[in-house]
Amino acid sequence: MTKYRCDVCNVYEYDESLGDPEKNIMPGTNPADFPDDWRCPICDSDKTHLKPIQ
Secondary structure, eight states: OOEEEETTTSOOEEETTTOBGGGTBOTTOOGGGSOTTOBOTTTOOBGGGEEEEO
């Protein structure tokens, strides 16, 4: 599974294998499949700013 980082704040990271229980995102969910109203909890940018990291 992939990890993602917000490319605006460079702080928030999303681990696809863990999901995001606080935002009701189930493990295995790709950021493209997040609800359209999802916002970064750090900088409030939208899901298009989550980019894969190595």
